[in-house]
Amino acid sequence: MSQIGILLELLCRPGLAGGTDLVGRYEQAFARTVLGDASRPCLAFGKGRVALWTVLRALASQSGGEVAVPAFTCEMVPAAVKFAGLRCVYADVAAGGFNAGAAELAGAIGPATQAVVCQHTYGIGPDPAAMRRLSTGGSAVLIEDCCQLADLPAGPDGPTRLGAVAFFSTQWNKPFSTGLGGMAAFNDSSLYSAVGDMRSAFGRAGDRARSRSLAIQALAYELTVRPATQAAVAKMYRFAQRRGWVRGTNTAGDYDQTMPDDYPCGATNLQAILGLRQLRRWDSNVAHRRMLTGFYLQRLAEFGIDTMPLGATCGQALWAVPLLVDNKAELLARAERDALAVATWFDVPPVHLAEATAGRYDYRPGSCPASEWMVPREIHLPTSPAVSLDRAQATWKFLQRHARFTSPR
Numbered sequence: 001m002s003q004i005g006i007l008l009e010l011l012c013r014p015g016l017a018g019g020t021d022l023v024g025r026y027e028q029a030f031a032r033t034v035l036g037d038a039s040r041p042c043l044a045f046g047k048g049r050v051a052l053w054t055v056l057r058a059l060a061s062q063s064g065g066e067v068a069v070p071a072f073t074c075e076m077v078p079a080a081v082k083f084a085g086l087r088c089v090y091a092d093v094a095a096g097g098f099n100a101g102a103a104e105l106a107g108a109i110g111p112a113t114q115a116v117v118c119q120h121t122y123g124i125g126p127d128p129a130a131m132r133r134l135s136t137g138g139s140a141v142l143i144e145d146c147c148q149l150a151d152l153p154a155g156p157d158g159p160t161r162l163g164a165v166a167f168f169s170t171q172w173n174k175p176f177s178t179g180l181g182g183m184a185a186f187n188d189s190s191l192y193s194a195v196g197d198m199r200s201a202f203g204r205a206g207d208r209a210r211s212r213s214l215a216i217q218a219l220a221y222e223l224t225v226r227p228a229t230q231a232a233v234a235k236m237y238r239f240a241q242r243r244g245w246v247r248g249t250n251t252a253g254d255y256d257q258t259m260p261d262d263y264p265c266g267a268t269n270l271q272a273i274l275g276l277r278q279l280r281r282w283d284s285n286v287a288h289r290r291m292l293t294g295f296y297l298q299r300l301a302e303f304g305i306d307t308m309p310l311g312a313t314c315g316q317a318l319w320a321v322p323l324l325v326d327n328k329a330e331l332l333a334r335a336e337r338d339a340l341a342v343a344t345w346f347d348v349p350p351v352h353l354a355e356a357t358a359g360r361y362d363y364r365p366g367s368c369p370a371s372e373w374m375v376p377r378e379i380h381l382p383t384s385p386a387v388s389l390d391r392a393q394a395t396w397k398f399l400q401r402h403a404r405f406t407s408p409r
């Protein structure tokens, strides 16, 4: 059955969509397909941030501890830390790259640190050996943010194996999507059972309504998003979301100082069904991403742009190829007009870096200058299966003509 047919059926069967009996199957399929290890314990959540929040709550022995987080991150990461009753301490982007490295994260660790979040930004991994030293050198627990990880090379030092737990997002534009959703994969069995117990205690009263709203959004997505309309639809969606017209990825409650009651939520059958369908296409998804990553890296290198900070060599896939430009607003507007595959992570500064709201998220403006410098310059080139090689070629021609490239500092 087509995705539209399935969504219509699930809308007519709210009991099935809002139930949870298929979630275990989805978790196992995720472990087998994405992690390459069917025995790896995984737990699915309503969103990636909820996976992080639940892990932090399970770890926190008392309120008032600290979490080291990258400054160049999704705003929902510091928000989850705050909702868990903890303090954020920020690590800046390492010189010349896109990730907070081990040295920057180590600098954010103190006696009160309970956890350290290391991020695979755009799929570019941090140095595994340095991260491992960081995770074994103290009492803080290492959490890998794999929300942008699109390719998992095997091996004990590979991504998702560096710390006690790794979490993923399956939100709209992520390596594979269930509309909204998250997953945690564990390397520590006691943390797995503590987080599992917490998830079992989440209220389920809102699951039907949440699934209905997600099914409607997924249907709208299926009907409206095409390569040529993607940028415009994303812009309209973000606009409607900010106005509160649609219950989007980030609701007003995500920005509240007090955590909304319905924030802790597990995955439902709707997410499990969408996830299982996506997992069937995982191998071809990754193969496409490898091909486009290779294409862009080659063109960038030929053009004289240093691709070292992009890390992906040996045929590995990035979720998107990041670039820094001095004419971001103009470039995005032109790309949208020409329906080209150019996106940005930050259309406005994230709340923790924004001057007006920084204090609420424990950020001191000016303390992570490299991240602050990058946010208004960041664009990225998605490698998703929705972007054909033809479109990538047209995008690259466009960038050659119009982008004013600059390098990471």
Ligand SMILES: Cc1ncc(COP(=O)(O)O)c(C=O)c1O
Pocket (backbone or CB within 6 Å): 047, 048, 049, 050, 073, 074, 076, 077, 119, 145, 147, 148, 168, 169, 170, 171, 180, 181, 182, 249
């Ligand atoms: C690096 C990173 N971490 C965390 C998140 C939060 O994931 P979710 O939106 O599923 O809560 C995202 C999503 O945008 C992300 O890109």
